[in-house]
Amino acid sequence: MKRTVLALLIFAATANVGRAKVDLVTLPSRDTVQLTIYNSADMTLVRESRALTLKDGKNALQFSWANTLIDPTSLEMLPKANADKIDIAELVYPPRVRNLGLWNLDSGVSGRTPVEITYLTSGLSWRAFYMGTLTEDEKTMRLQGYVRVTNNSGEDYENAQTRLIVGKVHLLDEIVELARRQYPYGRPGVVGAEMPSTPPPTARQRAGEKVRFTMEAALGDAPMKPKEIIKEGLSEYFLYTIEGTETIPTGFSKRLMSFDVEDVPVVNLYKYEQQRYGSRVVRFLSFKNDKEHELGETPIPGGMLKVYRSVGDAGHLSYAGQSSFKYVPVDEDVELNLGDVQNVVVEPKLMNFESENYTFDPRGDVSGWDEVRTFDIEVRNTRDIAVKVEVKRNFNTQYWDLSKSGESGQFEKEDLDTIKFTLVLEPRSAKQFQYTVRTYNGQRQENWSASSQLR
Structure with a gap:
């Protein structure tokens, strides 16, 4: 199992901190993880929950992002219980130590304490694709939507709830470049009193805050409900929550079902226009994203639709054509160019x-x-x-x-x-x-x- 992100606290890496009576904390495995992936930018918000075993007094916790595309300037940790008794004092970056941050905590309680860790990473992406199966008379179509999630982030994500964002986001700094910096803020940090506990936010960090606050507004503190598909609007974005959880190792892609709708009414139209299409007839397939067409609950993300036709009682399929389309709002028409035909x-x-x-x-x-x-x-x-x-x-x-x-x-x-x-x-x-x-x-x-x- 790949565990490049989170590691045990190594005394050699923290020897320069100069603190006495610091209890070393082992970061346990994740209890839950949630991925919110944008399709218009190389950006994913990761939200993890873990249970730390703290001692009363000062504790130190190491976070390593070696061999990953995590943006270290986006790291945050919040206690989910006893928040008034736990002070996450600072996150420092030891000098001459790469890809490592050190959280210093003051705890007024001892024992297991749930915390939430959030950060932004690159290398996770998604794209939508669709399969349409026409009936023999070609009056209706079964429409199946899928999402392929690809993980090249350098980190495995086990049993992750996957959420997809449709919409544009503007970043002044690319997360992948921030992740590849030799030091988080461009030069070796100074540990101790000379280093500010909260470095000034970067331009990317300010842009990321808007994304995080948008996500927080959608998430709240309610527990995740598996085996449901939740689709909701977030101002200029639209959020899709894919059913259940999936394990997505780094270097792999996984296909996830988005929706499956039977009997969508469709219109077949053959067009001939010599100035536009030459001497061939071109076939078009159209439907509308509304309730009358068994759709219309949410917008449809842009992607590629491959269309087949049912042939005979044995369930055989014949290929009819394919077409890509852009984001389809509710109550909007879709017209797909399936290419030229000879029949x-x-x-x-x-x-x-x-x-x-x-x-x-x-x-x-x-x-x-x-x-x-x-x-x-x-x-x-x-x-x-x-x-x-x-x-x-x-x-x-x-x-x-x-x-x-x-x-x-x-x-x-x-x-x-x-x-x-x-x-x-x-x-x-x-x-x-x-x-x-x-x-x-x-x-x-x-x-x-x-x-x-x-x-």
């Missing part, structure tokens, strides 16, 4: 082009004209289920008129120079339609009327 095809063909209605200026030069193009659009669905297809056509001007014929379905003006056709195709079917677009150029734009664009 839905859109083929536009230019059938005719001509120019007409030329106008001339007083010098006899061409000052205006119309261009008329006729397109044939064929849409094919080779899938065994019905599909909804959106075809967008872009023009090079805002001055245009359009007329259509055939099975074009619904169509509407998308913006100044874009028209959108929306079609529903039955399984293994095809539809075909035509449209003619007239664009007005030069002085002929004066003859254009927006009221007659769509016919």
Whole structure:
């Protein structure tokens, strides 16, 4: 078991302290540990509870962070019982001794005393990822959320309650750099009366205090309740507490379940827009983070969603695609680009082009004209289920008129120079339609009327 952080008090390391009748205290193993990991900064708040065996009078306790990424300037210890009889006088850093701090305590009681130790560390990170399983008709999806926690901090954390913070935090100093300093405050300290018991806070420490106070407000003094998933808002942050406890050794990653929701209603939409996607049709999957879609209790952290489809009664799965997405607030829509497909095809063909209605200026030069193009659009669905297809056509001007014929379905003006056709195709079917677009150029734009664009 890796125990690089906390060690026994070594007399040689404290010989220069110069105190008489100091009882040496052995730091016991953790009773509980809680990790609060930010995803937007390399920062984790660690909160440990331990039971010290103190003697009446002066006690000394060593804390070592060798081979870890702990920020020594963030160390704090508080008694959880008999607080009025225990004075944590100072935390000093013996000169010419690296990666070691010495707590001096004055105790008015003897025996086992619970304490809480908190500090900030680097090297712990998390990321969210998801698995979606569509039903055969692709109308609903089972959505499973996971979190992968990676520990490269140099310290093992056994039976740790894991809490994840979504939100931005601004640090003036990187914790990993503070952890790697030869001495906590940049130079050897002076032990005794010449060294201040409370060094001035660094810029990172002041930023860290805001994080710690935020955490304290969320934690309070209530005992942890295992086997629950607690999700709550903390001003600009959002806090996720993963169910139960996990052992996360350094150098390892662990996958933790975040949520599992059945029958989330989804919409499949196939889009064709030559200027944006080229000649391929692109598949999109959308749902909403609300109660109507069996979600909506909390925001969804950004991550990668891999989508599969159930095939047959044997429970086999076929891969449908994947897409990454950003943080999704409650009541917001999610639209995932699953990539281009070959089983839905859109083929536009230019059938005719001509120019007409030329106008001339007083010098006899061409000052205006119309261009008329006729397109044939064929849409094919080779899938065994019905599909909804959106075809967008872009023009090079805002001055245009359009007329259509055939099975074009619904169509509407998308913006100044874009028209959108929306079609529903039955399984293994095809539809075909035509449209003619007239664009007005030069002085002929004066003859254009927006009221007659769509016919």
